[in-house]
Amino acid sequence: MDLKLATEIGKCLSNQTRVKIMEWLKEPALNFYPDEPLKHAQDGVCVTYIQEKAKLSQSTISTYLTNMEKCGLLIMTRHGKWSYFKRNEDTIANYCKFISNP
Amino acid sequence: MDLKLATEIGKCLSNQTRVKIMEWLKEPALNFYPDEPLKHAQDGVCVTYIQEKAKLSQSTISTYLTNMEKCGLLIMTRHGKWSYFKRNEDTIANYCKFISNP
DNA sequence: TTTATATATCGCTAATTATAGATATGTTTA
DNA sequence: TAAACATATCTATAATTAGCGATATATAAA
Numbered sequence: 001m002d003l004k005l006a007t008e009i010g011k012c013l014s015n016q017t018r019v020k021i022m023e024w025l026k027e028p029a030l031n032f033y034p035d036e037p038l039k040h041a042q043d044g045v046c047v048t049y050i051q052e053k054a055k056l057s058q059s060t061i062s063t064y065l066t067n068m069e070k071c072g073l074l075i076m077t078r079h080g081k082w083s084y085f086k087r088n089e090d091t092i093a094n095y096c097k098f099i100s101n102p
Numbered sequence: 103m104d105l106k107l108a109t110e111i112g113k114c115l116s117n118q119t120r121v122k123i124m125e126w127l128k129e130p131a132l133n134f135y136p137d138e139p140l141k142h143a144q145d146g147v148c149v150t151y152i153q154e155k156a157k158l159s160q161s162t163i164s165t166y167l168t169n170m171e172k173c174g175l176l177i178m179t180r181h182g183k184w185s186y187f188k189r190n191e192d193t194i195a196n197y198c199k200f201i202s203n204p
Numbered sequence: 205t206t207t208a209t210a211t212a213t214c215g216c217t218a219a220t221t222a223t224a225g226a227t228a229t230g231t232t233t234a
Numbered sequence: 235t236a237a238a239c240a241t242a243t244c245t246a247t248a249a250t251t252a253g254c255g256a257t258a259t260a261t262a263a264a
Contacts, residue, residue, distance in 0.1 A: 003121055010115035013201065015252080019109050026203045047211060060253050062212055081210045081261045089203060096198035099115065101128045101191060117222085149241060159224050164242055183231045183240045206264080213258070222249065229242070234235100 001098040008071040009095050017054050018064055022073065024053065025087045043077040044086025103200040110173040111197050119156050120166055124175065126155065127189045145179040146188025 012018055024031040025045065028038055032049045039046075051061040065085050068074045072091035077084045114120055126133040127147065130140055134151045153163040167187050170176040174193035179186045 003118060003125070007116065007118045007121050010112055010117070010121060011251090013112035014109065014116035015112070016105060016109045019105055019112060019201075022201065023105070056252095057254050058211075059213080059255075062210095063253085066212070078211095078260095083211060087203060092202055096202060099121075099124065100194055100198060101189060113221090158222095160241075161225075161243080162223050164240095165223090168242075180230095180241095185241060208263075209261085211258100211260080214256080216254085216256105217252100218254100219250105219252065221251080223247090225245090227242100227244075230240085232237100232239080234237075 001094045005071060006095060006098050009073060009091070012064075012068050012071055012073055015064075017056060018068065021050060021054065021064065021068070022087065024050070025074075025085070028086075040077070040079050040082075040084050042086075043079070043084035044075070046082040046084055048082075050085070103196045107173060108197060108200050111175060111193070114166075114170050114173055114175055117166075119158060120170065123152060123156065123166065123170070124189065126152070127176075127187070130188075142179070142181050142184075142186050144188075145181070145186035146177070148184040148186055150184075152187070 013022070028041065028045045032038060032045050032053065047058070047062055047065060050065065051058050054061055065074060065076070065083075069076045069085065072088055074085045075088045077086075115124070130143065130147045134140060134147050134155065140147065149160070149164055149167060152167065153160050156163055167176060167178070167185075171178045171187065174190055176187045177190045179188075
């Protein structure tokens, strides 16, 4: 983890909706349609579900998720026409190590 | 740690200079005038030293530090006309716990 | 192959943040 | 008390980011 990457991660985490997305993705089964089983649960949640919950436009949420994936906060997996996003705990742990002392 | 505070912390950590300041303050004795002993070392580093190292204006750095203190990333201690800033490891640890899973 | 659906990207304006100079405040020293 | 100094705050402009609609791309279904 270097300064530049850490700052990019900070930028992703500087917006309330994006922080919420990170929180929601801790428990997809609870936070997205808890009454029906999620498809590809091991790969996270598709863009549409996140967009509906966040109540922002499709383009905005897609951009958020793409940027969060670029800095390693999320992992994207494509299944057909759907993109699934899940948390990348490795990067999050590295980031925490970076900002912590020591 | 709630969503609002976490987002404020994210904002502080969304700028390269501010992330650098957090890094420098991990080792003040190494990063600020390593050849002379720092005054009030237990309380961190004064604004002027940080400003000189960051090479930004006094007002900019003062605003940075004030905001970082407001969201609990830094602890400020006044000694006479100097304000000393040090890392608040408790808040940093809480923030890491918040963004981590679980 | 056309149509429908999901996501990504582009181009734009509004909102926010960055940054500095000027000035105010608080503290020390002459 | 006045002058000097360190820091904080105010005000303004420049730069960046937010967020959306339009459109492009990719995949699936008819």
